[in-house]
Amino acid sequence: MVTLKELENWLTPAEAGQVMGMSKQAVHGHLEQKTLRAVKTHQGWLVDPADAERVAKERKSKPEDPV
Numbered sequence: 001m002v003t004l005k006e007l008e009n010w011l012t013p014a015e016a017g018q019v020m021g022m023s024k025q026a027v028h029g030h031l032e033q034k035t036l037r038a039v040k041t042h043q044g045w046l047v048d049p050a051d052a053e054r055v056a057k058e059r060k061s062k063p064e065d066p067v
Contacts, residue, residue, distance in 0.1 A: 002039060002048075010039075010046035019052040021059060030055070 002010075011019065013027040016036070020027065027047065030036035036055060037048040 007039070007041075007046055009049060011049050011052055013045050013047060016047035016049075016052040019049070020056045 013031070014024045017024045017027045027036070028045075031038055031045055031047075037051040038045050040046075
């Protein structure tokens, strides 16, 4: 269970998108798929910053698809 104190440091979807190198809409896709640790508050979603970093590292280590 996440404490209120911890939530103070969690990120909005826009902030998480900056960390992960993707759009806010792409972050919402992760939230819908439940592939990103987050909680929904009365003001919207908050994303675990450690999980945002995890996704960012995974994206960097993934080879890019050829065009």
